[in-house]
Amino acid sequence: xxxxxxxxxxxxxxxxxxxxxxxxxxxxxxxxxxxxxxxxxxxxxxxxxxxxxxxxxxxxxxxxxxxxxxxxxxxxxxxxxxxxxxxxxxxxxxxxxxxxxxxxxxxxxxxxxxxxxxxxxxxxxxxxxxxxxxxxxxxxxxxxxxxxxxxxxxxxxxxxxxxxxxxxxxxxxxxxxxxxxxxxxxxxxxxxxxxxxxxxxxxxxxxxxxxxxxxxxxxxxxxxxxxxxxxxxx
Numbered sequence: 001x002x003x004x005x006x007x008x009x010x011x012x013x014x015x016x017x018x019x020x021x022x023x024x025x026x027x028x029x030x031x032x033x034x035x036x037x038x039x040x041x042x043x044x045x046x047x048x049x050x051x052x053x054x055x056x057x058x059x060x061x062x063x064x065x066x067x068x069x070x071x072x073x074x075x076x077x078x079x080x081x082x083x084x085x086x087x088x089x090x091x092x093x094x095x096x097x098x099x100x101x102x103x104x105x106x107x108x109x110x111x112x113x114x115x116x117x118x119x120x121x122x123x124x125x126x127x128x129x130x131x132x133x134x135x136x137x138x139x140x141x142x143x144x145x146x147x148x149x150x151x152x153x154x155x156x157x158x159x160x161x162x163x164x165x166x167x168x169x170x171x172x173x174x175x176x177x178x179x180x181x182x183x184x185x186x187x188x189x190x191x192x193x194x195x196x197x198x199x200x201x202x203x204x205x206x207x208x209x210x211x212x213x214x215x216x217x218x219x220x221x222x223x224x225x226x227x228x229x230x231x232x233x234x
Contacts, residue, residue: 001026001155001186002047007056007066009042016042018210019056024155024188029181031197032190033221033231034207040190041083043207044157047188048080049073060155075103079153083160085144089133093124096132096143100150109152117146120176138169145176149185156180158189162196174200194231198222206231 002024009017016039024030032040045051047058049070058066065073079100087096097117101110118125121142127135132143141161148156161177162170170193177200181187191197198204198218206214206227214221221227228234 001061002188003059004043004047005057005059007046007053007058009039009046009051009053016210017046017053020207020210020212021056022205022212022215024186025202026154027181027184027186028202029177029187029189029200031201031204032188032207033192033194033197033204036192038207039210040207041159044080044159044188044190047073047078047157071103074151074153075105077152077154078157079148079151079155080157081144081148081159081161083163085140087132087140087143087147090131092129092131093127093135093143094129096147097150100147103151106151110150113150113152117149120149120179121146138165138172141165141169141173142176145173145180149180153185155186155188158187160191161189162191162193170196194227195222 004020004022006019006021007017008015008019020043032043034040042051046053049068053066057064060076060078065076097114101107101113106113123139124142124146127139132140135143161173165173174196177187189197198221201218203217204221205212
């Protein structure tokens with residue numbers, strides 16, 4: 001479904017990504033793991049069209065998207081849940097959800113999609129008229145994911161979905177992520193919480209200093225000596 005082919009990404013003179021390549025298969029959960037500041041979020045921003053790679057290309061469903069605008073990429077079926085959620089705090093839960101369905105094909109099925117999204121995040125049904133800024137951190141993360149689903153994506157990008165959340169809320173978020181995937185949505189996720197991310201994924205890549213140093217199945221990476229020592233503390 002997604003092919004990232006040797007992309008180089010720069011912030012000014014600083015190179016953030018160096019010849020990064022990986023592929024995501026349809027209907028799988030794929031994770032990019034690594035320490036903070038390694039370039040994980042930059043990968044998602046590049047796929048979303050917010051940052052343009054200097055070299056290399058990104059393909060989605062066999063079409064090159066690395067030079068397209070963000071709105072065009074969303075229209076093709078890619079939606080991102082950004083780090084920090086980036087909700088509209090003075091707007092209600094319902095208004096935030098409606099903004100997520102601004103593209104034409106999503107507007108046509110807005111009511112059906114909202115019903116589906118709220119069935120996944122049932123607590124939000126009780127918060128429909130509440131301002132997003134007054135929600136708890138976990139509820140805001142749920143709203144951010146639900147808003148991304150309003151565009152009916154085939155590929156959902158999740159940037160640090162567990163960041164700043166209590167363990168019980170992290171469990172709830174990951175349970176819903178699994179359900180979204182089981183209903184047919186492909187998921188690409190970046191996470192600092194390595195073990196949690198690996199256990200939720202079919203496959204993953206390890207990013208260190210802007211480079212992919214390893215890609216493998218959940219089982220291969222969890223059992224790898226380097227991963228166990230550096231990331232799992234085992």
